Amino acid sequence: xxxxxxxxxxxxxEDIEAVKRLMATYTYLVDDSxxxxxxxxxxxxxxxxxxxxxxxxxxxxxxxxxxxxxxQAWSWAVHQLLNxxxxxxxxxxxxxxxxxxxxxxxxxxxxxxMWVQASYNNExxxxxxxxxxxxxRLAFNFITPYEEGWVKSGMMTG
Amino acid sequence: xxxxxxxxxxxxxEDIEEIKRLMTSxxxxxxxxxxxxxxxxxxxxAKAEYGPLGSYEGxxxxxxxxxxxxxNTQSWSAHQLLNxxxxxxxxxxxxxxxxxxxATVFRPEGDQAVWIQGRYNNExxxxxxxxxxxxxKFTFNFATPYEEGWVKSRMPEE
Numbered sequence: 321x322x323x324x325x326x327x328x329x330x331x332x333x334e335d336i337e338a339v340k341r342l343m344a345t346y347t348y349l350v351d352d353s354x355x356x357x358x359x360x361x362x363x364x365x366x367x368x369x370x371x372x373x374x375x376x377x378x379x380x381x382x383x384x385x386x387x388x389x390x391x392q393a394w395s396w397a398v399h400q401l402l403n404x405x406x407x408x409x410x411x412x413x414x415x416x417x418x419x420x421x422x423x424x425x426x427x428x429x430x431x432x433x434m435w436v437q438a439s440y441n442n443e444x445x446x447x448x449x450x451x452x453x454x455x456x457r458l459a460f461n462f463i464t465p466y467e468e469g470w471v472k473s474g475m476m477t478g
Numbered sequence: 479x480x481x482x483x484x485x486x487x488x489x490x491x492e493d494i495e496e497i498k499r500l501m502t503s504x505x506x507x508x509x510x511x512x513x514x515x516x517x518x519x520x521x522x523x524a525k526a527e528y529g530p531l532g533s534y535e536g537x538x539x540x541x542x543x544x545x546x547x548x549x550n551t552q553s554w555s556a557h558q559l560l561n562x563x564x565x566x567x568x569x570x571x572x573x574x575x576x577x578x579x580x581a582t583v584f585r586p587e588g589d590q591a592v593w594i595q596g597r598y599n600n601e602x603x604x605x606x607x608x609x610x611x612x613x614x615k616f617t618f619n620f621a622t623p624y625e626e627g628w629v630k631s632r633m634p635e636e
Contacts, residue, residue, distance in 0.1 A: 330484060330487050334490075334491065340562075466627035
């Protein structure tokens, strides 16, 4: 075994950790409403597919999407990540997570507590040693009022 | 690239993993009421800040919190940890986690199921090769009765 082989193995482990950290950093920025800082997590030609909230191409469009659309979708949320599965291949990576979100959404009756469950199926690219999103793809499983539950209301798949 | 450089990179990955294990051990031992083990995870001059539950300095102060305050507040909890980010710089480190914790708390009218959600912003120090908490700082987002949810009742009144 050579130093090069060892280094390659270490790099993969570091990259897996970096991609997981990028995903957690993304959730903290979103939950702290740091809309101006989110675009920097994306590659210039990245794409975001956010279910019924639309699809967006390019860092600028994605930045505006967060500032203008996402910021209005809820008044408060915590995007809790579970079940990470990250695969690194050189300068590219794929990552899947579950999201289990507590959210407060505005409605005609006033603010409502909502449970949101969704899947991320993302892609990443390493640019100048830093990992960025190349594809952020979200699929909602349910968005249900706290009082109802996902059988009575809000199931979006199946 | 040298053996020394590779070893330093491996050490970084090991430190990140050890800090995550430390945090999981904290959660497991708090939930199991193994409070001596919990206190053993803290440096001598550590601080613990729990928002409305108070701030505690030094291992003795922290022991008071775990052995007297916690058992008088709740009969059961499951400290579920999510969204880890760990950053190591030599013999110091910082880590953030979300907590999503079902718990049973004491109320005058009887046991109450609550959902607790919040964020840890912790700091760690490596002492004689072992990582310990230097700062455990927990900020509540909500502690809500199961029947209510975080919009109807975000935090207890008292």
